[in-house]
Amino acid sequence: MLVLNDDQAMLQDAARGFVTDKAPVAALRRIRDERVAEGFDRDLWRAMAAMGWTGILVPEDEGGLGFGFVGAGILCEEMGRTLTPSPFLSTAMMAATALSRAGSPAQKEHWLPAIVAGDAVIATAVDEGRGHDPAGTAMRAERHGNGFRLTGTKTYVVDGQAADAVLVAARTAGSAGEPGGISLFLVDAKARGLAVERLATLDSRGAAELTFDGVEVTADDVIGAVDDGHGLLEVVLGVGRAGLAAELSGNAQESFTRTMDYLKERKQFGRTIGAFQALQHRAAHLFCEVEIARSAVLAALQALDADAEAAGLAVSVAKAKASSVARLAAQEAVQMHGGIGMTDAIDIGLFMKRMQVASTLYGDADFHADRVALARGF
Amino acid sequence: MDSLDAFRRETRAWLDANCPVEMRTPVTGDDDICWGGRRWVFKSEAQKVWLERMAARGWTVPGWPQAYGGGGLSHEEVTILKEEMRAIGARSPLESFGIWMLGPALLAFGSEAQKQEHLPKIARGEIRWCQGYSEPNAGSDLASLQTRADDGGDHFVVTGSKIWTSYADKADMIFCLVRTDFSAPKHLGISFILFDMTAPGVSTKPILLISGKSPFCETFFDGVKVPKANLVGTLNRGWDIAKYLLTHEREMIGGGGGGLLGGRSPGQVAASEIGTDGQGRLADHFLRADAARAEVDALAFAATMTRYKDEAAAGGKGVGDKSSVLKYYGTELNKRRYELLMRAAGHEGLEWEGARTHDGERPRDWLRTKANSIEGGTSEVMLDIVAKRLLQLPNA
Ligand SMILES: Cc1cc2nc3c(=O)[nH]c(=O)nc-3n(C[C@H](O)[C@H](O)[C@H](O)COP(=O)(O)OP(=O)(O)OC[C@H]3O[C@@H](n4cnc5c(N)ncnc54)[C@H](O)[C@@H]3O)c2cc1C
Ligand SMILES: Cc1cc2nc3c(=O)[nH]c(=O)nc-3n(C[C@H](O)[C@H](O)[C@H](O)COP(=O)(O)OP(=O)(O)OC[C@H]3O[C@@H](n4cnc5c(N)ncnc54)[C@H](O)[C@@H]3O)c2cc1C
Numbered sequence: 001m002l003v004l005n006d007d008q009a010m011l012q013d014a015a016r017g018f019v020t021d022k023a024p025v026a027a028l029r030r031i032r033d034e035r036v037a038e039g040f041d042r043d044l045w046r047a048m049a050a051m052g053w054t055g056i057l058v059p060e061d062e063g064g065l066g067f068g069f070v071g072a073g074i075l076c077e078e079m080g081r082t083l084t085p086s087p088f089l090s091t092a093m094m095a096a097t098a099l100s101r102a103g104s105p106a107q108k109e110h111w112l113p114a115i116v117a118g119d120a121v122i123a124t125a126v127d128e129g130r131g132h133d134p135a136g137t138a139m140r141a142e143r144h145g146n147g148f149r150l151t152g153t154k155t156y157v158v159d160g161q162a163a164d165a166v167l168v169a170a171r172t173a174g175s176a177g178e179p180g181g182i183s184l185f186l187v188d189a190k191a192r193g194l195a196v197e198r199l200a201t202l203d204s205r206g207a208a209e210l211t212f213d214g215v216e217v218t219a220d221d222v223i224g225a226v227d228d229g230h231g232l233l234e235v236v237l238g239v240g241r242a243g244l245a246a247e248l249s250g251n252a253q254e255s256f257t258r259t260m261d262y263l264k265e266r267k268q269f270g271r272t273i274g275a276f277q278a279l280q281h282r283a284a285h286l287f288c289e290v291e292i293a294r295s296a297v298l299a300a301l302q303a304l305d306a307d308a309e310a311a312g313l314a315v316s317v318a319k320a321k322a323s324s325v326a327r328l329a330a331q332e333a334v335q336m337h338g339g340i341g342m343t344d345a346i347d348i349g350l351f352m353k354r355m356q357v358a359s360t361l362y363g364d365a366d367f368h369a370d371r372v373a374l375a376r377g378f
Numbered sequence: 379m380d381s382l383d384a385f386r387r388e389t390r391a392w393l394d395a396n397c398p399v400e401m402r403t404p405v406t407g408d409d410d411i412c413w414g415g416r417r418w419v420f421k422s423e424a425q426k427v428w429l430e431r432m433a434a435r436g437w438t439v440p441g442w443p444q445a446y447g448g449g450g451l452s453h454e455e456v457t458i459l460k461e462e463m464r465a466i467g468a469r470s471p472l473e474s475f476g477i478w479m480l481g482p483a484l485l486a487f488g489s490e491a492q493k494q495e496h497l498p499k500i501a502r503g504e505i506r507w508c509q510g511y512s513e514p515n516a517g518s519d520l521a522s523l524q525t526r527a528d529d530g531g532d533h534f535v536v537t538g539s540k541i542w543t544s545y546a547d548k549a550d551m552i553f554c555l556v557r558t559d560f561s562a563p564k565h566l567g568i569s570f571i572l573f574d575m576t577a578p579g580v581s582t583k584p585i586l587l588i589s590g591k592s593p594f595c596e597t598f599f600d601g602v603k604v605p606k607a608n609l610v611g612t613l614n615r616g617w618d619i620a621k622y623l624l625t626h627e628r629e630m631i632g633g634g635g636g637g638l639l640g641g642r643s644p645g646q647v648a649a650s651e652i653g654t655d656g657q658g659r660l661a662d663h664f665l666r667a668d669a670a671r672a673e674v675d676a677l678a679f680a681a682t683m684t685r686y687k688d689e690a691a692a693g694g695k696g697v698g699d700k701s702s703v704l705k706y707y708g709t710e711l712n713k714r715r716y717e718l719l720m721r722a723a724g725h726e727g728l729e730w731e732g733a734r735t736h737d738g739e740r741p742r743d744w745l746r747t748k749a750n751s752i753e754g755g756t757s758e759v760m761l762d763i764v765a766k767r768l769l770q771l772p773n774a
Contacts, residue, residue, distance in 0.1 A: 002685040003692050260769055274771040284764035288707045295685040296678035321678045373670035378649035378660040
């Protein structure tokens with residue numbers, strides 16, 4: 001059934017109440033205006049941990065809730081409505097997935113309780129250039145004694161500026177462009193030779209550029225199989241993409257709702273502007289698009305719960321659709337607000353900025369449409 | 379869960395044993411789809427057998443109550459039946475306006491006698507219905523219709539004309555909107571009646587479409603006598619029934635595109651016709667980019683059809699005004715689909731007659747899809763409904 005079950009609906013209500021109360025858009029403005037370097041509020045993150053959110057994907061026998069991807073997506077969607085900055089995607093979704101699926105007992109024991117407690121932030125470092133291209137990973141991991149030595153640069157690493165550890169994709173074999181030969185490493189953020197440079201991004205959350213200059217890791221720091229990390233990486237990225245798609249759906253729903261409120265309030269030519277059919281039809285079209293994006297997102301989250309390794313197509317449909325719909329929603333929101341939509345005083349512009357970041361990360365609409373076409377045989 | 383698994387196993391076994399192999403091949407022409415009715419000529423023995431077997435189980439209308447010829451299946455069971463039929467490529471045994479439109483309206487508004495009389499005949503494909511809504515001066519503004527039904531004692535006397543009546547020349551019966559009160563506000567003087575297309579005074583005249591086919595007609599009523607027992611619901615309150623029926627029609631039209639082309643998308647058809655490069659990408663890159671976006675939209679839209687049906691089933695109601703979302707998006711998507719197919723066809727899409735192209739099947743289908751965003755309520759009317767009813771935007 002492509003509907004939320006009772007537990008999921010309850011989680012959604014609770015999450016909406018929490019973000020509205022504890023993390024409204026004003027909280028993002030504070031992060032921005034006070035130039036909070038980490039890009040999120042540690043107290044809020046701990047409050048999320050107290051709600052159990054940090055453990056939503058961690059299995060119950062590892063101390064988490066084991067609630068599943070639909071639940072995690074619901075949280076992303078609600079945080080998307082309020083533009084809540086948090087390391088939820090990087091840590092509670094992507095890192096938790098990597099660790100619980102492929103972590104060694106020692107890695108799990110070390111990191112999973114810390115994730116659940118809200119004490120650890122773990123970033124995933126994949127991209128090295130302008131576009132999202134996991135198979136294009138060029139960073140080298142050269143064998144060195146019993147371990148490896150990492151050299152190269154990772155860019156736009158989400159939460160990299162605040163991370164305690166980094167899940168990094170590097171090449172132990174093959175060459176850039178080939179899926180084979182990629183291995184994943186879980187590297188301490190304070191490792192010698194790892195330089196973290198904070199990037200100020202338009203959504204005020206920041207990201208990091210990580211430069212690895214011969215960073216030494218041991219065989220115990222590998223996560224998953226050496227040379228064969230691409231499959232795991234795809235699952236971890238799939239989880240991130242679905243989370244972003246859910247967030248973008250929330251982003252689009254909220255800028256749409258605010259625009260509808262404005263159309264019912266603003267008067268010009270002696271009428272509320274929402275009475276003009278030229279705007280009504282655009283609003284109605286946008287509503288249809290938002291509805292369709294929501295369905296694609298729920299289908300992707302359910303597909304991840306059913307079989308994360310087989311969810312690639314559903315996830316790409318969701319990321320492609322949610323990215324383009326959130327873009328349309330942001331554009332229409334600014335346009336239909338007229339001059340006021342261009343100002344920093346109202347929040348519409350903040351939705352547009354975050355939309356740009358979330359729609360670009362882990363593959364934009366074009367990247368995923370290409371994947372959908374390939375998966376469908378053209 | 380277990381009982382659904384059992385239902386799936388039984389259904390699979392039954393379909394495998396009962397669906398003739400000829401009925402597991404893609405539909406290639408109009409007459410491959412059985413519409414039923416007194417004058418239906420089965421294209422093959424297999425088509426007849428398939429209809430009879432499915433009707434005997436109530437599976438031509440699996441969700442209707444068994445008392446009226448349906449299968450009495452739950453929403454989940456209907457979904458499973460459809461999935462299992464799709465899995466073996468089984469054709470639908472019967473399509474009709476009775477199934478899509480009149481049946482749901484009678485189930486909601488009909489008297490017990492009307493349900494007993496009409497629903498089993500729809501389920502068995504014995505009676506074919508047409509829809510008498512639109513008139514020359516009442517299209518989008520349907521409620522301004524002028525066909526009149528005057529009181530003749532125990533019957534009505536119907537006079538006027540309808541237009542765009544699909545398959546009026548092939549139908550046995552019509553469900554028809556008539557004005558029974560000329561002094562009331564336009565929505566409050568309309569009644570919903572049923573009558574036989576062979577009744578004296580009914581005549582039809584086919585209209586030729588741009589596709590070269592004549593699937594619809596002008597329909598004339600000259601003093602047609604209709605028993606008062608054939609009034610559905612309350613006199614002068616037919617508009618509520620009309621609108622309810624339209625939500626079912628719109629949901630159906632919105633989902634109409636997916637089943638064509640043997641379930642293949644334009645990108646997939648184009649790949650088989652034009653070919654792919656070494657990495658499996660469609661060789662025409664401009665077409666591919668548009669086809670890929672259409673593919674994303676089509677898959678996301680299919681999920682929306684499922685979600686709305688599941689939500690409706692969970693809430694115990696129909697899809698309601700959200701049928702306008704499905705109608706609008708699904709039909710615009712289907713038009714895009716055929717634009718892509720025409721681009722893929724290139725010169726091959728220019729032939730109108732000739733065996734090689736099945737008499738220009740592709741351009742004729744392409745032209746036919748242009749009606750999708752008109753029939754059952756235009757896209758502009760759908761957007762108006764979304765804006766006013768779902769978004770509560772003010773009236774001008
Ligand atoms: C960067 C910037 C610089 C500017 N510089 C100047 C300047 O130098 N001098 C100056 O005088 N002004 C300036 N303006 C103001 C600008 O001209 C107005 O913002 C513009 O005319 C729209 O008016 P509004 O903002 O009140 O929007 P509204 O009129 O409230 O419009 C809101 C929305 O409703 C739509 N709408 C309104 N009426 C209708 C209708 N009848 N049918 C359909 N849709 C309708 C609009 O298209 C818009 O999408 C500037 C604005 C900006 C953003
Ligand atoms: C293939 C086909 C099959 C059909 N089958 C049947 C059938 O079986 N039975 C039946 O009863 N009818 C049938 N119809 C008729 C169909 O329902 C009408 O054509 C449709 O409702 C539009 O009415 P119209 O053609 O009079 O167009 P009009 O209402 O005259 O519309 C002309 C244009 O104006 C636009 N427009 C109208 N009002 C507004 C408004 N308020 N705001 C903005 N734009 C507006 C419309 O969207 C359209 O683009 C069929 C039509 C087709 C094409």
